[in-house]
Amino acid sequence: MAKSKFVQDLPKIYGWYTGGFIAFMLLMAVFEKMGMNAKTIGILFVGFTILIYAIIGIISRTVDVDAYYLAGRQVPTVFNGMATAADWMSGASFVAMAGGIYFGGYTFMAFLVGWTGGYVLVSSLLAPYLRKFGCYTVPDFVGARYGGNFPRFCAVLVLVLASFTYVTAQINATGTIASRALAVPFEVGVWVGLVSILLCSMLGGMRAVTWTQVAQYIVLIIAYLIPVFWMSWKGGFGIIPHFQLGEEVEKLAKLEAQLGLVANAPDAVKAAGVPAGLSSIARGHSAVPAGHVVAWQYISLAICMMVGTASLPHILMRYFTTPSVTSARRSVGWSLFFIGLLYLSAPMLATLSKIQLLDPSLPTAIIGKKISDVMQIEWVKNWMAVKQVAIADFNKDGILQLNEWFMRDDVVVLATPEVAGLPYVISGLVAAGGMAAAMSTADGLILAMANALSHDVYYKMIDSKASVVKRLMVARVLLVVIGVAAAYISAMRLTGILGAVAWAFDFAMSGLFFPLVLGVWWKRATRSGAIAGMLIGTIVGTAYLIWVGPTFNAATPWKDIHWIFVDNLRFGIPGALASLISMVVVSLVTKPEPKSVQDMIDEVRIPSGKTIIRTA
Amino acid sequence: MATPKQEAHWQATKRLMIITMSLWFFFSTVVFMFAADINSVKFLGYPLGYYMTAQGSMLAFIVMIFWSNNRQEKIDREYGFSDEDREDD
Numbered sequence: 001m002a003k004s005k006f007v008q009d010l011p012k013i014y015g016w017y018t019g020g021f022i023a024f025m026l027l028m029a030v031f032e033k034m035g036m037n038a039k040t041i042g043i044l045f046v047g048f049t050i051l052i053y054a055i056i057g058i059i060s061r062t063v064d065v066d067a068y069y070l071a072g073r074q075v076p077t078v079f080n081g082m083a084t085a086a087d088w089m090s091g092a093s094f095v096a097m098a099g100g101i102y103f104g105g106y107t108f109m110a111f112l113v114g115w116t117g118g119y120v121l122v123s124s125l126l127a128p129y130l131r132k133f134g135c136y137t138v139p140d141f142v143g144a145r146y147g148g149n150f151p152r153f154c155a156v157l158v159l160v161l162a163s164f165t166y167v168t169a170q171i172n173a174t175g176t177i178a179s180r181a182l183a184v185p186f187e188v189g190v191w192v193g194l195v196s197i198l199l200c201s202m203l204g205g206m207r208a209v210t211w212t213q214v215a216q217y218i219v220l221i222i223a224y225l226i227p228v229f230w231m232s233w234k235g236g237f238g239i240i241p242h243f244q245l246g247e248e249v250e251k252l253a254k255l256e257a258q259l260g261l262v263a264n265a266p267d268a269v270k271a272a273g274v275p276a277g278l279s280s281i282a283r284g285h286s287a288v289p290a291g292h293v294v295a296w297q298y299i300s301l302a303i304c305m306m307v308g309t310a311s312l313p314h315i316l317m318r319y320f321t322t323p324s325v326t327s328a329r330r331s332v333g334w335s336l337f338f339i340g341l342l343y344l345s346a347p348m349l350a351t352l353s354k355i356q357l358l359d360p361s362l363p364t365a366i367i368g369k370k371i372s373d374v375m376q377i378e379w380v381k382n383w384m385a386v387k388q389v390a391i392a393d394f395n396k397d398g399i400l401q402l403n404e405w406f407m408r409d410d411v412v413v414l415a416t417p418e419v420a421g422l423p424y425v426i427s428g429l430v431a432a433g434g435m436a437a438a439m440s441t442a443d444g445l446i447l448a449m450a451n452a453l454s455h456d457v458y459y460k461m462i463d464s465k466a467s468v469v470k471r472l473m474v475a476r477v478l479l480v481v482i483g484v485a486a487a488y489i490s491a492m493r494l495t496g497i498l499g500a501v502a503w504a505f506d507f508a509m510s511g512l513f514f515p516l517v518l519g520v521w522w523k524r525a526t527r528s529g530a531i532a533g534m535l536i537g538t539i540v541g542t543a544y545l546i547w548v549g550p551t552f553n554a555a556t557p558w559k560d561i562h563w564i565f566v567d568n569l570r571f572g573i574p575g576a577l578a579s580l581i582s583m584v585v586v587s588l589v590t591k592p593e594p595k596s597v598q599d600m601i602d603e604v605r606i607p608s609g610k611t612i613i614r615t616a
Numbered sequence: 617m618a619t620p621k622q623e624a625h626w627q628a629t630k631r632l633m634i635i636t637m638s639l640w641f642f643f644s645t646v647v648f649m650f651a652a653d654i655n656s657v658k659f660l661g662y663p664l665g666y667y668m669t670a671q672g673s674m675l676a677f678i679v680m681i682f683w684s685n686n687r688q689e690k691i692d693r694e695y696g697f698s699d700e701d702r703e704d705d
Binding site: 327 | 622626685697
């Protein structure tokens with residue numbers, strides 16, 4: 001297949017785009033020198049990047065079904081990797097992950113392994129085979145493999161359940177960042193975020209989302225890495241912190257021993273007037289707590305996130321857009337490479353950020369200083385005014401102890417550039433990066449839901465004779481309806497960001513993992529088996545979640561210890577086990593699928609040849 | 617029915633999948649069963665248990681995927697089921 005001129009030109013186009021973005025950054029730096037205030041710089045950064053995404057979204061408009069659902073199946077391997085990385089890394093990854101590591105230590109870092117290891121499963125077990133199927137959506141695969149509308153409908157149910165849980169958190173994050181950067185109330189920020197998201201996806205569907213996601217990846221990775229490298233270099237910790245922070249990590253362990261890690265009593269914290277949601281450092285930075293319980297908590301969380309990754313439809317559908325089966329597989333590797341650039345840096349950011357506050361030999365240190373002096377520091381004043389940091393002098397000695405210093409998770413990413421004395425322009429850049437991360441994930445999720453409802457429910461079940469114009473019309477209307485519903489719910493501020501994100505993985509793994517994987521790898525899997533797997537898995541998982549109690553608490557993920565220490569963040573384990581058992585048992589007691597299905601599976605297992613589902 | 621060639625291709629694919637999944641299991645699970653024990657060992661100056669969760673396993677996953685894809689592409693070509701010319705990339 002000859003590559004179109006557009007595809008050949010992609011590296012050049014995005015090269016210019018990256019250059020343009022860097023030029024914009026330098027321009028902002030010049031403006032800052034000329035005395036422009038921080039607020040205006042923040043507004044310009046966020047506003048300018050959103051405008052660019054919207055323009056890309058509008059240029060990519062389309063009236064073609066294959067372009068709308070599959071980006072025309074011409075997204076090159078490496079670009080699809082970048083788009084997937086943006087799709088994957090949510091507002092939580094960008095804004096809250098380093099902070100989670102900062103306060104949660106080793107046990108929190110299960111998320112790092114959990115949110116990367118799943119790609120090995122995607123690459124080996126699913127992506128190439130789903131690509132060979134040639135499906136438009138994940139339920140499309142279920143419908144074609146197991147036959148009939150009911151399995152398809154069950155898959156749509158699980159998809160919507162998982163994606164909707166996830167998307168409210170993303171819109172929440174866009175709202176938070178937009179409100180901070182543009183200085184508007186949170187509720188307004190949510191709707192600003194939603195309009196920006198819809199501008200990127202409504203006219204061009206998957207094609208528009210793909211090309212904006214690549215653009216958003218470039219912004220978010222620049223915004224994440226520049227502060228990390230700059231801070232490391234400026235503070236004299238080495239140019240590439242990843243290889244050179246061993247000493248600092250060791251020093252932190254010593255400082256912790258010296259300063260004492262004290263877990264404050266919640267009542268005392270509340271009584272001292274510390275705003276809710278702020279934490280103090282109470283866990284070791286690099287210490288690994290001994291014992292089976294911690295090991296199991298770590299591993300069980302990592303497994304839920306990994307298996308969940310391999311079942312999340314908005315990720316799987318990205319691999320339907322590549323030109324071939326081989327390129328789908330390769331693009332999984334690139335996805336993880338691009339994700340790794342950020343995830344490998346998050347622990348380094350947490351380390352740099354913490355050593356600057358703790359190490360008394362550094363000018364930025366505040367722990368062990370007089371509280372009255374600390375209160376005079378510019379960034380402390382700024383963040384205290386918006387209730388993002390707090391000080392509580394428990395022992396009344398006027399000196400700031402480690403357990404007397406409180407910060408919100410997000411502050412680690414958002415304030416560290418200020419702490420290290422980097423210019424304001426970097427803070428604006430970070431805001432733009434966080435916005436890009438949250439928007440790109442929200443776009444992918446809303447599109448996954450709207451596509452499943454328009455393609456699988458409307459086109460395949462309700463009106464299979466609908467014209468192309470009508471199908472795309474329905475798809476767009478659904479996109480807006482889902483977006484508005486999600487924004488409406490997130491404007492009510494029901495959930496913390498991270499709790500809801502983990503739930504999406506558990507829902508997806510409970511309902512979809514085994515029906516998808518066994519559909520390719522086990523010929524004996526039958527229609528009834530798949531239905532049982534999807535429904536029983538989802539029901540058992542959800543029932544377990546309700547039973548253990550849905551307590552959100554991002555800072556202490558294992559506060560509520562239940563049963564064999566499977567808490568609300570890990571309900572995918574009972575869910576997926578129920579799904580596997582019921583699917584195998586029901587498949588074995590029902591008649592094997594006919595020869596036509598067996599032949600289809602044989603065909604799926606080889607990369608060459610035509611796709612199973614013929615495109616319209 | 618699958619042709620003998622398809623059958624052989626699938627056997628090779630399955631073998632590779634099992635190897636890859638074993639490596640994945642090792643780096644995602646086995647290592648962290650012993651993280652507390654290996655944390656006294658130093659690697660690049662970092663405690664090893666901390667290093668594995670902060671960097672080591674992630675790097676292993678990335679390498680693992682590229683390695684396994686290369687192997688799979690070899691298998692596909694060997695049995696004549698590849699869907700792509702190498703020159704294309």
